[in-house]
Amino acid sequence: MRQEAASKLIKALQLIPETMSFILYDGFRPLQVQSFLYNDIKNKIRLKFPQWTIEQIEYETLKYVAFPSIENSSPSPHLTGGAIDLTLGDERGYPLDLGTAFDATEEKSATAYFEKHRSENEAAHINRRILFHCMTQAGFQNYEAEWWHYDYGNRAWARKSNKDQCLYGPIIATIEQNELKEYKFR
Numbered sequence: 611m612r613q614e615a616a617s618k619l620i621k622a623l624q625l626i627p628e629t630m631s632f633i634l635y636d637g638f639r640p641l642q643v644q645s646f647l648y649n650d651i652k653n654k655i656r657l658k659f660p661q662w663t664i665e666q667i668e669y670e671t672l673k674y675v676a677f678p679s680i681e682n683s684s685p686s687p688h689l690t691g692g693a694i695d696l697t698l699g700d701e702r703g704y705p706l707d708l709g710t711a712f713d714a715t716e717e718k719s720a721t722a723y724f725e726k727h728r729s730e731n732e733a734a735h736i737n738r739r740i741l742f743h744c745m746t747q748a749g750f751q752n753y754e755a756e757w758w759h760y761d762y763g764n765r766a767w768a769r770k771s772n773k774d775q776c777l778y779g780p781i782i783a784t785i786e787q788n789e790l791k792e793y794k795f796r
C-alpha cells in the first residue's frame with residue numbers, strides 16, 4: 611500500500627477492540643492481477659446466470675471487480691495502492707463472521723445488508739459495523755457493494771470525501787515470472 615494509506619490502516623487497527631485483529635487480503639494489484647480477477651469473476655457470474663445477456667453479465671461483474679485500467683483518469687482502485695480488502699479476525703488471527711465469504715458475488719456482500727436483515731446474522735451485523743466505523747474513522751471510504759473493500763487517496767475516496775483531487779494515480783508495475791521487477795508512481 612501507499613505509505614499514508616498504510617499509516618491510516620495502522621490507525622484503524624488501533625481502534626478495533628483488543629480481542630480482534632485485521633486479516634489483509636489484497637492491497638496494491640498490478641494490471642495483470644486486476645485483469646485476471648476481472649475475467650475470473652466474469653466467468654463465475656456467466657456460469658451462475660447462464661440465461662443472462664452479455665450486458666447483464668458485465669453489469670453484475672463491475673459490481674464486484676473494477677475494470678482493469680492504468681489510465682491516469684480512471685485507474686482501477688487497487689492499482690493505485692490506495693485500496694485494501696480486509697476482514698476482522700479474533701486475537702489468534704482466525705477470521706470472524708462477516709456474513710459472506712471474501713469476494714462473494716451476492717446481495718449479502720453489500721456492507722449495509724444486515725442493517726435491514728439483522729436477525730439473519732447478528733454477529734455479522736455487529737462485526738461489519740466495527741470494521742466500517744474503525745476504517746472510516748481512520749480516513750477510509752467503503753465501497754458499498756463489498757463489506758471488505760476500503761479506499762484511501764484514490765478517485766473513489768476523493769469522490770466520496772468531496773475532495774477536488776485524489777492523492778494517488780496508478781502505479782505502473784512490471785511483473786516478470788510472478789515477481790515485481792520495477793514500479794513507478796503516477
Ligand SMILES: C[C@@H](N)C(=O)N[C@H](C)C(=O)O
Nearest residue numbers: 647674675676687688695
Ligand atoms: C475483486 C474484489 N476483491 C475487489 O477488489 N473489488 C473491487 C471493486 C475492485 O476490483 O477494485
